[in-house]
Amino acid sequence: MQIRQFFLGGKWTDSSPRKIQLDLNPVDGSTIAQVHQAQESDVDRAIQLALKAQAIWREQGPSVRESMLLNVASILERRTEDIAAVLVKEAGCNLGNGMYNVFHSVGDLRAKAGDCRRICGETIPTESAGAISLTLREPLGVVAAIAPFNFPFVLASVKVSSALATGNAVILKPSEYTPISALLLAEAYDEAGLPEGLLSVLPGGNDVGRALVNHKDIKLVAFTGSSRTGKSIAQSAAASLKRVCLELGGVNPLIIMDDVDMEYAIDTAVFGAFNHQGQVCMASSKILIHESIHDAFVEKLIERTQSLKVGDPSQADTVIGPLISQDSVLAVHAAVQKAEEAGASIACGGQYEGACYQPTILINVHQDMPIFHEEVFGPVLTVTPFSDIGEAVSLANNSDYGLSSAVLTNDINKAMLVARKIDAGMVHINGTTVQCEPQAPFGGVKMSGLGRESTKGYIDQMTEIKWVTIASQPSEYPF
Numbered sequence: 001m002q003i004r005q006f007f008l009g010g011k012w013t014d015s016s017p018r019k020i021q022l023d024l025n026p027v028d029g030s031t032i033a034q035v036h037q038a039q040e041s042d043v044d045r046a047i048q049l050a051l052k053a054q055a056i057w058r059e060q061g062p063s064v065r066e067s068m069l070l071n072v073a074s075i076l077e078r079r080t081e082d083i084a085a086v087l088v089k090e091a092g093c094n095l096g097n098g099m100y101n102v103f104h105s106v107g108d109l110r111a112k113a114g115d116c117r118r119i120c121g122e123t124i125p126t127e128s129a130g131a132i133s134l135t136l137r138e139p140l141g142v143v144a145a146i147a148p149f150n151f152p153f154v155l156a157s158v159k160v161s162s163a164l165a166t167g168n169a170v171i172l173k174p175s176e177y178t179p180i181s182a183l184l185l186a187e188a189y190d191e192a193g194l195p196e197g198l199l200s201v202l203p204g205g206n207d208v209g210r211a212l213v214n215h216k217d218i219k220l221v222a223f224t225g226s227s228r229t230g231k232s233i234a235q236s237a238a239a240s241l242k243r244v245c246l247e248l249g250g251v252n253p254l255i256i257m258d259d260v261d262m263e264y265a266i267d268t269a270v271f272g273a274f275n276h277q278g279q280v281c282m283a284s285s286k287i288l289i290h291e292s293i294h295d296a297f298v299e300k301l302i303e304r305t306q307s308l309k310v311g312d313p314s315q316a317d318t319v320i321g322p323l324i325s326q327d328s329v330l331a332v333h334a335a336v337q338k339a340e341e342a343g344a345s346i347a348c349g350g351q352y353e354g355a356c357y358q359p360t361i362l363i364n365v366h367q368d369m370p371i372f373h374e375e376v377f378g379p380v381l382t383v384t385p386f387s388d389i390g391e392a393v394s395l396a397n398n399s400d401y402g403l404s405s406a407v408l409t410n411d412i413n414k415a416m417l418v419a420r421k422i423d424a425g426m427v428h429i430n431g432t433t434v435q436c437e438p439q440a441p442f443g444g445v446k447m448s449g450l451g452r453e454s455t456k457g458y459i460d461q462m463t464e465i466k467w468v469t470i471a472s473q474p475s476e477y478p479f
Ligand code: NAD
Pocket: 146, 147, 148, 149, 150, 151, 155, 173, 174, 175, 176, 204, 205, 206, 208, 209, 210, 213, 224, 225, 226, 227, 228, 229, 230, 232, 233, 247, 248, 249, 250, 280, 281, 282, 375, 377, 403, 444, 448, 449
């Protein structure tokens, strides 16, 4: 049995007192490894080491940070298949999804490496003759990164790269379901020679997350996870006016107009809703379709959905693998049953075997039903008809969430109207709701989050602006 230590300030460490958690393969519950768990005392040790290391790191020239990130990118690229294989076992994703986690991380690391030379202050016009007025952009210090289970590698990697590129140190807490992928990330930084103390990876439970959020020396909590946890983190962080960047849940509408290519609409809906068993924050769980093509669409959608192979994700042709835990299966099933009780009809699916939930289509879904508003986080989509574009936008916006959205139509004017009117951080015209690129601003509005994880957004979040003036002559004061 593999036993994994955690990464405390650059040293591979056993838990003390000993605390081990089994890392399980969600498809059959078999044990992949035993993982030493960090505890609250480790959080403070990691932060003390980080403070020392960051004091040096912040003074390094951009080329040092740039080459570190480029080295890690190359190491990950070399290890893509190993890491993807671990993700298949640990996160229950298929191999393509596992590879995506690594490819995106590599692209992000290279984009961030380029940013290192462009993290700039600015000069500002001033009323004081001859004076210079400027801003310095300074790192915050030590950043906490808290990651979810669903895309555990890439979402951890993006936070770590953002922190290090901007001159910060970072403590990462992975999900209790997916510790090993985060430890593989630590291995890559270790191999690349990251100075000790700059990165700790502390697998553990919510207590470790809470200790990080509440620690006085953490300056920013970069969190991806559920809206419920995000809200609680924001409340805790408010006590010390700590910064938060929150990437949270979503119920993402896919609007399908009456002029679309039906096959493409089906492909877009099926991929958007069922990719990684629907355990995707951007999943197209809310299909809004023009009433004139509703019946034909539903008929074909059922046919395609029933053709998706469900089962062990290590088999190449499996599309729908397991949910992360039996608790998730029961929660998804409860949501489907509640929807049926409220008057929705199960057009297909609605059953499970072990951890695998059948891809499920709910029709006759109206906006007064809970299922229309809930993030189910499983392979479940709802279909609701609309009569015109105004109703489509109103149905899309009837949500506490506002992460991603998409509209399919050949009419660019209608598409742009939707793009302008929709309350979401991201709108994709003639594409899926599930899109992410290192150079594009990723994030949501309303209960879907606060802040943007890519582009300049992360630089603003992870640095402090300081205004500096240099007088060229003595000031004349009024008294
Ligand atoms: P979760 O909120 O249950 O847990 C996320 C992380 O927070 C875990 O590491 C967990 O241990 C930690 N945590 C839990 N309680 C905490 C607390 N009180 N203080 C500090 N840390 C705490 O989320 P999950 O089930 O792992 O992930 C699924 C959710 O994440 C979904 O809602 C999904 O939409 C969302 N998500 C959002 C994005 C995005 O970019 N917007 C991406 C992926 C997932």
